[in-house]
Amino acid sequence: MALALLPLPLLALALPAAFAGGGTRRWFGGRGESMRADAQAAKDAAAAAFYELDTAQRDLRISIETIVAVDSTPAAQRAVSDFEAIGRRIDEVSHQYISAVDAHDLDRDDLEASVAARARTQLTQAKGELDKARGDLERFQQGLGPLLDKAETQLARLAPSVERARQTLLAASNALDAVRGAGLKADDLAARLAALGPELTKLNQGAGQHGVPETLRRADRVLRDAEAVRAEAERLPERAAETDRRLVSLRTRAQALTTRSGQVEPILSELRRRFTVACWQDLQRVPDQAAENVRQAEVKLGEARQAREEQRWPDATSLLSTVRALLNATDEAVSAAGDRLQRLNAVSKDPQQEIERTRFAIRDAQRLAMAGRQTPEQRHARPLDESVARLDRAVSSLEGRHPDWWHFLTETEAVRQTVARVVSQIREERGQGA
Incomplete structure (x- = not known):
């Protein structure tokens, strides 16, 4: 959001005139001297009010710039528009004050009492308008509280967030180097880390180029993605070891099920000999199905072993899950035949x-x-x-x-x-x- 900030020549132009004095002058005492003093006091009070208003406006301009740097919401845009409107009002009362100062030379020796009285009136009126403008400015500033708090909070987050993102990227890179040193390729993790390079470049370019909100979002995104790479890289050695354990375990289980499957046919023979067809006909295909399941499991085990050797970890995990499902189905079918015979024996007796x-x-x-x-x-x-x-x-x-x-x-x-x-x-x- 572009913010057209007000130039600040007013104080520089006004103060010399506001506080000018000195020189030798003749005093004529009495009522004239008293009126001159009152006018000078009014001039000093107006100058002080002008200085306080100028200072408040400068401070508020910093707050507006802080909000603009962070916030582009309609509320922030309204704040900028309102600040510009107040600035125009301040220009008006400042011009009124400067005109009153320029209109009367209170150091003139021949200053008339009526002129001094008029100067006091105009300067007092100018001070009133300056005070009123400062009151409006202070009320406006109080209303900015939530927007300013939000903006300052985001600015306070900016540097730590960017630094955390950088450090997490470094940690991810170090973790990747470590697993590669252990003989693990981790090509997918390396590709994901490399994809974060352009994001790091934009982070280094800073919020001045990309804006505070976008820089904060980018830092959070880089932190999250780099942390995921780091965590997966650190788990990779254990993942490889777990894959090796599962390969051995499932191989052993497949061999055991091959042996158990051979026991189904004698069970079916006894069922056929002692019980009616309805008691065993749904088990007729168990031996063939068990053999087929074990055969498929052996094939998938071979594919999983190849994926492990090529370090295609997702593929290896998926294939091992398939092997486990096949062996579970075989185990249930083989167990069902034995359980059937046991239950039929018990109930028939x-x-x-x-x-x-x-x-x-x-x-x-x-x-x-x-x-x-x-x-x-x-x-x-x-x-x-x-x-x-x-x-x-x-x-x-x-x-x-x-x-x-x-x-x-x-x-x-x-x-x-x-x-x-x-x-x-x-x-x-x-x-x-x-």
Whole structure:
């Protein structure tokens, strides 16, 4: 924002006239001498008022320049416009004062009493206008408080912010040199650091060329980006070590899953021999799927190892995450076959335990639904009654020579889940009511 500041010739021009005196003169005593003294006193008072106004205007001009250097908001623009208007008013009263001083030579020997009286009146009036202008200036200055505080705060931040940005850039450069010395390339970090070079150049050019707000924003941005590079560079050796550990760990896990996958086929054979098709048909593809997952994991491990050697860290991390997901899926599938056989063996030997476990859950929920009530809420009673009927149907399905034990287990588990939802709903409603 361009600010047309007022020239300051007034004080220099006015003071010699305001305080001029000396020389020899003849005094005629009496009323004339008294009027001359009163006029001189008025002149001195007006000169003092003019000096105080000039000083206040100079101080306020510094404040306005501080605001302009930092702030380009509409509020700051209004402050500049208002200051210029006050400046024009100060020009007017200053001209009135200077004219009054120039109009009367109070040192003349033949100064008439009427002239001295007129001079006193004009000078007293000029002083009043100067005092009024200074009052307006002081009130305006008080209103600048928030804008000036904001501007001074930003200016106080400027040098420390720029210096912190420079120091952080230096720290990032040193950290990058250290990891390169350890044999790590860190090309991506080097490119990010190099991209900050033009920004550092602009910081060095200073706020005079780019403005205080933009320089502060640039310093903050350089600080943030350089700090990120520094932190990543310092973590890079640990990242490399962690990548190496994960490569070894996932390789070992893949080998272990290869061994475990070989145990699925005997489990499926026993399931086929002892239980109905419905109990094991969804597990038919587990051996093939496990083998395929392990094969894909081995391929991805090889790619991850290559990325590690080339120090493509994001690629290595992504590939290792893929390997982990494949091995997790394989682990779950292989475990599911063994768990299925174990659960079917247990329930086929003693189905009563599963039945009682489910009935206990239903009864417990029914007691909770009836607590403090003569009749339960229908939204609670209905799903519990349906759960009783569903359990009875599941128990009835066990009759016959070859019951579907897996269907029985999935039904009892579904009943318990329904009951658990009803219990949660009751407790939540009663908790809200409390």
